[in-house]
Amino acid sequence: MAILKSLNDWSEAPASGGGAKLADFCFLCHKPLSFPAVYWVGGSPDNPTSDGAEVWLHPQCAKTLSARLLRDAKELEDGKRAADEWLRCWKQQNECEA
Numbered sequence: 001m002a003i004l005k006s007l008n009d010w011s012e013a014p015a016s017g018g019g020a021k022l023a024d025f026c027f028l029c030h031k032p033l034s035f036p037a038v039y040w041v042g043g044s045p046d047n048p049t050s051d052g053a054e055v056w057l058h059p060q061c062a063k064t065l066s067a068r069l070l071r072d073a074k075e076l077e078d079g080k081r082a083a084d085e086w087l088r089c090w091k092q093q094n095e096c097e098a
């Protein structure tokens with residue numbers, strides 16, 4: 001993962017390999033994307049089968065997506081009711097539209 005504030009930050013994004021570029025739209029909200037942005041690339045450089053899929057997000061959307069992923073994982077472990085309650089509490093604490 002990398003948090004990129006500008007194109008000059010590319011050297012701090014080890015997975016970019018210098019060939020990636022800012023996506024046009026956020027993965028979560030699909031609104032136009034600009035810096036600062038959160039960048040993730042799938043897989044590992046050590047894994048030859050890695051497809052290197054990229055995810056670009058607004059910083060707030062990264063927080064929201066993280067909460068939604070945690071909620072879904074919690075549903076598998078603790079059931080839907082507990083997961084929904086966890087997300088409701090998270091939204092209250094983060095004043096977010098997750």
Ligand SMILES: [Zn+2]
Nearest residue numbers: 026029058061
């Ligand atoms: Zn977004």
